[in-house]
Amino acid sequence: MDQTPISRRTLITGAAVAAGGAILSNLTPAEAQQTAAAQATAAVPPAVLPDPTKAPGAPTSAVGTRSAFVTAVRTPTGEITGTSFTPLQALTGTITPSDLHFERIHAGIPAIDPDKHTLVIHGLVDRPMTFTLADLKRFPSVTHPYFVECAGNGRSAYRTPKPEMTPQQVDGMVANSEWTGVPLSVLFREVGVHKDADWFLAEGGDACLLARSIPVSKGRDDALIAYAQNGEPVRPSQGYPLRLILPGYEGNTNVKWIRRIKLGAEPFMTRWETAKYTDPLPGGKARIFSFEMDAKSIITSPAYPERLTSKGWWPITGLAWSGRGRIQRVDVSTDGGKHWIEAELLTTPHSKAQVRFQHMWQWNGDETLIMSRAVDDTGYVQPTMAQLKAARGPGTDYHFNSIRAWRVAPDGAVTFEANT
Amino acid sequence: MRRYIGAVLALAAASACRIDSRDDYLGEKGPVHYGVGRPASAAEIAAVDIDVSSNGAGLPAGSGTPEQGEALYAANCASCHGANGEGKPPYPQLLGGPKGNFNFDSDYKIPKTIGNYWPEATTLFDYIRRAMPLMTPGSLTPDQTYAVTAYLLNREGLFPAGQALDAKALVAIQMPAKPHFVKDDRRGSPGGDNVR
Numbered sequence A: 001m002d003q004t005p006i007s008r009r010t011l012i013t014g015a016a017v018a019a020g021g022a023i024l025s026n027l028t029p030a031e032a033q034q035t036a037a038a039q040a041t042a043a044v045p046p047a048v049l050p051d052p053t054k055a056p057g058a059p060t061s062a063v064g065t066r067s068a069f070v071t072a073v074r075t076p077t078g079e080i081t082g083t084s085f086t087p088l089q090a091l092t093g094t095i096t097p098s099d100l101h102f103e104r105i106h107a108g109i110p111a112i113d114p115d116k117h118t119l120v121i122h123g124l125v126d127r128p129m130t131f132t133l134a135d136l137k138r139f140p141s142v143t144h145p146y147f148v149e150c151a152g153n154g155r156s157a158y159r160t161p162k163p164e165m166t167p168q169q170v171d172g173m174v175a176n177s178e179w180t181g182v183p184l185s186v187l188f189r190e191v192g193v194h195k196d197a198d199w200f201l202a203e204g205g206d207a208c209l210l211a212r213s214i215p216v217s218k219g220r221d222d223a224l225i226a227y228a229q230n231g232e233p234v235r236p237s238q239g240y241p242l243r244l245i246l247p248g249y250e251g252n253t254n255v256k257w258i259r260r261i262k263l264g265a266e267p268f269m270t271r272w273e274t275a276k277y278t279d280p281l282p283g284g285k286a287r288i289f290s291f292e293m294d295a296k297s298i299i300t301s302p303a304y305p306e307r308l309t310s311k312g313w314w315p316i317t318g319l320a321w322s323g324r325g326r327i328q329r330v331d332v333s334t335d336g337g338k339h340w341i342e343a344e345l346l347t348t349p350h351s352k353a354q355v356r357f358q359h360m361w362q363w364n365g366d367e368t369l370i371m372s373r374a375v376d377d378t379g380y381v382q383p384t385m386a387q388l389k390a391a392r393g394p395g396t397d398y399h400f401n402s403i404r405a406w407r408v409a410p411d412g413a414v415t416f417e418a419n420t
Numbered sequence B: 001m002r003r004y005i006g007a008v009l010a011l012a013a014a015s016a017c018r019i020d021s022r023d024d025y026l027g028e029k030g031p032v033h034y035g036v037g038r039p040a041s042a043a044e045i046a047a048v049d050i051d052v053s054s055n056g057a058g059l060p061a062g063s064g065t066p067e068q069g070e071a072l073y074a075a076n077c078a079s080c081h082g083a084n085g086e087g088k089p090p091y092p093q094l095l096g097g098p099k100g101n102f103n104f105d106s107d108y109k110i111p112k113t114i115g116n117y118w119p120e121a122t123t124l125f126d127y128i129r130r131a132m133p134l135m136t137p138g139s140l141t142p143d144q145t146y147a148v149t150a151y152l153l154n155r156e157g158l159f160p161a162g163q164a165l166d167a168k169a170l171v172a173i174q175m176p177a178k179p180h181f182v183k184d185d186r187r188g189s190p191g192g193d194n195v196r
Helices: A014-019 A029-042 A155-159 A167-171 A184-191 A216-220 A385-392 B002-017 B022-026 B042-048 B066-076 B122-131 B142-155 B167-172
Strands: A075-078 A082-085 A103-105 A118-123 A129-132 A142-149 A174-183 A199-204 A211-215 A224-229 A243-245 A258-264 A279-281 A285-287 A296-301 A312-321 A327-333 A355-363 A368-376 A405-408 A414-417
Touching (some): A118 A184, A167 A296, A279 A385, A312 A327, A327 A355, B122 B142
Parallel strands (some): A118 A258
Antiparallel strands (some): A075 A082, A082 A103, A199 A211, A199 A258, A224 A243, A296 A312, A368 A405
8 A cells, every 4th residue: 555655744733643643544635634624623622731831832723723711602403404503692793603603404414516516597587507616606706794594583582481591592593694606686697587587496405405485586686696604615504505695584595505596477385485484463364475584683791691790881792683784773771671872883784784782881780671672774673572472473483573681680690581 | 177077077987997896797787698607408407397386387297195195194204293294393293283263373382284374285295295205305206295295185174085186186276274375564664663
């Protein structure tokens, strides 16, 4: 058996050497690199010395890892059909780290070979076409930050709220990434979408071939076929190698692993827009095609299970977003909603993307409720729970965007309060 | 003043020459075709064109009876959905939800099943064909898919026993829930007190 002429040192990270390394001579360079990377992440973290200035630390590495002291993770539930929630309380800034972006899957995460994957666009078009990933990268691209939020985000807080709910548990099915890809409008012009095509079916290449009907007007607007997320290829959990991004629309419509777009005159009435993702309303009704995610905000700190350790200055911080456009303003109340004050927005809000707000609060030690209220650039104001329940009924489903509150007890303990 | 106008015009002319603004390639000024990608062959399209519309477009030839579907259901579906479609969490209930009222807004525990909530019968064929059984999706033949569809609709009182369900019969079924679905009217609402 030939020994590879590449030295072990160039293939293995220092941590992997410490862990014993692999016998790499039988592997191809690609396999070796994969093994080394896997070992690097599985390796024992470098020992924490009492004084790190007294001995050299760990070496450089091919793929970075977090400090052993940084432990925020998603919370996975379910397997083939399941969700994992973003640890909102652990985030700062506006970008969700890609490996902490929530997951919502209906038939597992497919492992797709990018060289074999294609996007077929057909139906009411002049020229049905097949595009490879390489083809799509030859078109002009756009880059924008957008949130993706599951339509069911906030369901537990609406139906069965508990004081011991973290921001992750309340609203963890939302994340904000910088998406890069081809505008769908460019592809629509490439294939020649017919004037009488009012809808398109977007179908993904997972084991349930998840499919949603979308108005062509959205396709011509800001929809994109994304191939990159935060500067690198879209993660498998978020749709590698191609994902439809419909800014501001229900997460489910942002079809992952997209493989087909079919132009038609009518909606296709798939299971995910009829049996699911429809919203019961009072008066014997149910709302269908409720695409837009309405404005929402949530304070991510102070939040359960934190405890304010003293009176005095504490930053109230959180995230706000709207599927209709830009967040215009976030108001914060520190007295249970009696008075509202405008919070600071830490970055210029982008349309249909999350913005971080902050309000410096001087706590006087009394028990109180703190809460935030988002206002977007259509003038829409985030409703209270009472207002939302009156409009939708206690048994409704999806689009749970009521004001979230946190109760601060005299001992500083913070708990969740849903009934605003 | 003339110098100022000249400077503004020069700036405008320079902007018009820029090729990297969104309008240039997304609007009328950019090329309509980049000539990238390849025509999709009929075979390529046929391999993926598996959706079924509510007017029947996409339904394959074939048929099946509720009786044939009952055996298929027991073998392929009951392990997740229950022997009587009662559901086994996390797998949903399919059958036996209350009929007559459409008051799901009052209580989220009211079961939404095929017969009391689905607006289109064709959705059932589309979904089974693309996604079911969960562990072996797409493994049923068209006849088998018609049969299972017929069985489920029959159990919900929407298709008679002993009859063969085919494309024509499936399209003809009117689902009781259909008139209850309304379009999204939230856009006009300002939220707050006037949330819809």
